[in-house]
Amino acid sequence: MWEQIRSNQVRSVILIALIAGLLLAVGYFLGLYFFDSAVGGLVIALVVWAIMSLIAFYQGDSILLGMAKARKIKSDDAPRLYNVVEEMKIASGLEKMPDIYIIDDPALNAFATGRDPSRASVAITTGLLQKLSRDELQGVIGHEIAHIKNRDVLLMAITSVMLGTIVILSWYASRFLLFGAMTGSGRRTSSRGGGGGAQAIILIVGLVLMILAPILAQLIYYAISRKREYLADASSALYTRYPEGLASALEKIGGSTRQLKSANQATAPMYTVNPFRKEGMKAADLTSTHPPISERVRILRSMAGGASLADYNDAYRKVRSGKQGIISKNAAAAVGAVGIRQASLSVPGELGLAPGKAAGKAAPGTHDASDIMLRLDKWRTVDCECGARWKIPPGFRENNILCTRCGRRIRL
């Protein structure tokens, strides 16, 4: 089933090669200026990159979780969250159960981390946990598990480390160059003596590269990140067989403009939605780690025929009105038809969170209150002749439901 992911991988590898090329170019010019040999600069660039990579590889996830102030939970602390993660682990065929973390923050977001599928973690904010229904939570967790399964975490770690190296090197290099040019006492001029014109050209080319490299690298980085987001959405729809769950979760998240306190630029691509997003972001925004939410929702909602990657691909092309899909045509056709399941009926909130924190106890009167809350959320209620009242989620498209109490079909 994962051939299609692999064909997408090729494109990602090309983009990574581009960033790596930039890194080498920066090192090359660095060497020319400061050591009179390109090799010296290349070595420095590679050493800095290697050190940062090692840190990211072995400490990356604990640094990330530490910065987000996430705390690890066990199945008793939040049974529904734990169950949903386990469901998605099973649906994706992940070998090991990922660790689960909760971030005490009213903002609505979630992220995944871990260098390989066997030592992965997912983290979710308390705000999101309380806002989402079971189906929606499933969609979000499916998205995060897809990041793990598609190895996006590793991919983004590699690219962000290269990006960081480029930024650091070119920042220092350009400062030294400017400083040297101003005082006229650069090591370069003293050792070579004359050689005017060619030197000046190299100096200018190098300076321009030093300034442009970080920007270019960042744009490439964003491009990779956005591609992987679409892919994770597609995989989530495939795992849950229910694109509407993720779509309505994204809508809820999009409705809130509260920014996550503990996020920063480096960790942004790991989240479900861009933690720095502002209102009215444009579709073709090149400087964003995530595609616009409205577009992601539209694609998910246009998946008419089924929940397979091919269906997502068609919806993607329709919404973006472009020829190119997110996965290659042959790969998309390789899987058979995949149906969409029906909505399950459940209410937002984690039952297992400490009482009082969420919908822990059904105190008298909360039944009516929750009905009103649901109706505000565009849920409908329908009464059966036998007296049972059914609550229908907004995405439910069938024109009748089966009353399991008495076995009648109720028309909507």
Place this chain on the structure above:
Amino acid sequence: MLALWIVLGIVVILILFIIGAYNGLVGFRNQVKNAWAQIDVQLKRRYDLIPNLVETVKGYVKHERETLEAVTNARNLAQKASSAGAAERGKLEGALGAALGRLLAVAEAYPDLKANQNFLALQEELTSTENKISFSRQYYNDSVLKFNNKIQMFPSNVIAGMFSFKIGEFFEVTVAAEKEPPKVSFT
């Protein structure tokens, strides 16, 4: 001399291909086995949860003895057949799922029961177990599809024939009631 090298080269390539295809098939077969084991774990979990559920519900619902008995019977039947093939088990597990759905629906009419923390926790566990069963079935069927494709498509079908790999059996739920999962309101 040259011809000998060419023949030798072809033989080496052929052997490498056979090794690769054989290992690939074994890998897929193991994935199918593993996916089946996953379903088994979840079905067992459901068998374990049911006596608890019945015990909890019994005290509250006085007039639903038949529904409770149907669940217990369906559970025992399904458990007895736990070493049968995928098709046979699919039928029995489908019946059990339907009986459980009816019980959870009946519980809706008893407010005292629904205020019981123990019942609420069991309900979440059961909902999740139902989901896990269907997700592991989903993954199992995907794995079987991949495995069967490998067995039937050229050129790996030649190797599959040589070592007599048998195509996998899909896990289909045959009871109509299970295909349409019971819609239960959990408020």
